[in-house]
Amino acid sequence: MRLGSPGLLLLLFSSLRAANFSVPVVSTPHSPSQDELTFTCTSINGYPRPNVYWINKTDNSLLDQALQNDTVFLNTRGLYDVVSVLRIARTPSVNIGCCIENVLLRQNLTVGSQTGNNIGERDKITENPVRTREKTEVTWSVLGVLCLLVAVAVAIGWVCRDRWLRRSYAGVWAVRPEPELTGHV
Numbered sequence: 001m002r003l004g005s006p007g008l009l010l011l012l013f014s015s016l017r018a019a020n021f022s023v024p025v026v027s028t029p030h031s032p033s034q035d036e037l038t039f040t041c042t043s044i045n046g047y048p049r050p051n052v053y054w055i056n057k058t059d060n061s062l063l064d065q066a067l068q069n070d071t072v073f074l075n076t077r078g079l080y081d082v083v084s085v086l087r088i089a090r091t092p093s094v095n096i097g098c099c100i101e102n103v104l105l106r107q108n109l110t111v112g113s114q115t116g117n118n119i120g121e122r123d124k125i126t127e128n129p130v131r132t133r134e135k136t137e138v139t140w141s142v143l144g145v146l147c148l149l150v151a152v153a154v155a156i157g158w159v160c161r162d163r164w165l166r167r168s169y170a171g172v173w174a175v176r177p178e179p180e181l182t183g184h185v
Contacts, residue, residue, distance in 0.1 A: 018104040019079055021046030024111045026098050037090050039113060041098030044081040051101040052084045057112050058095050063088070 027040040041052070052070050054063040063086070070084045084098060097112040 017047075018102065019045060019047040020105065020107065021050060021080075021082075021100050021102060021109055023109055024098050024100050026111045026113045029094070029113070029115055031090065035090055037088050037094060037115070039086045039088075039096060039098070041084045041086070041100075041111070042082070043100045043109065044075065045077065045079045046082075046100070046102055047079050048102075048104060049080050050082050051103065052082055053099040053101065054084070054086045055097040055099055055110070056095070057097050057114075063096070 021043040022045055024041050024043040027042075029037040029039050031037055039054075041054075043050070049072055052068070052072075054068055055061070056063055067088055068084050068086045070082060072080055072082045075081050082100065086096070086098075088094070088096075094115045095112065096114075097110050099108050099110045101108050
């Protein structure tokens with residue numbers, strides 16, 4: 001199989017397990033009518049197919065999925081791009097977020113957008129709390145193993161030190177005085 005063949009390309013992409021999505025971009029809301037606000041969230045180059053959620057940032061509740069229209073498609077690189085359009089009733093102040101979830105990587109990319117108080121957009125990347133707990137458990141496990149290894153090394157050092165001291169002990173011979181030579185021939 002040569003390098004540029006379609007079979008090799010398919011083989012490479014079939015072994016692809018996961019890819020991070022780009023940080024979502026939320027467009028500033030526009031109003032097609034006096035009663036409605038429209039937000040657009042875009043994220044590209046991820047794998048596998050994402051889950052898209054819109055969040056009411058005031059109380060962190062999920063917005064009804066009937067209010068959003070998601071378009072997810074494979075790009076030329078074999079990765080997913082997503083565009084989500086949210087239409088909500090106009091209110092004086094809106095604080096919403098678009099969340100792109102990559103289930104395999106346990107990663108949520110969330111971007112917020114506010115209207116009505118000129119705060120602007122806020123970006124943040126959040127990790128799944130389960131993942132954070134797993135990292136903490138792994139950290140403590142590694143520290144425990146390292147402490148155990150240090151204790152074993154100290155014990156081995158102590159045993160070797162005692163054996164070395166016993167081998168180098170000269171006993172009574174080192175304390176016994178040497179006989180003096182007398183002048184007799």
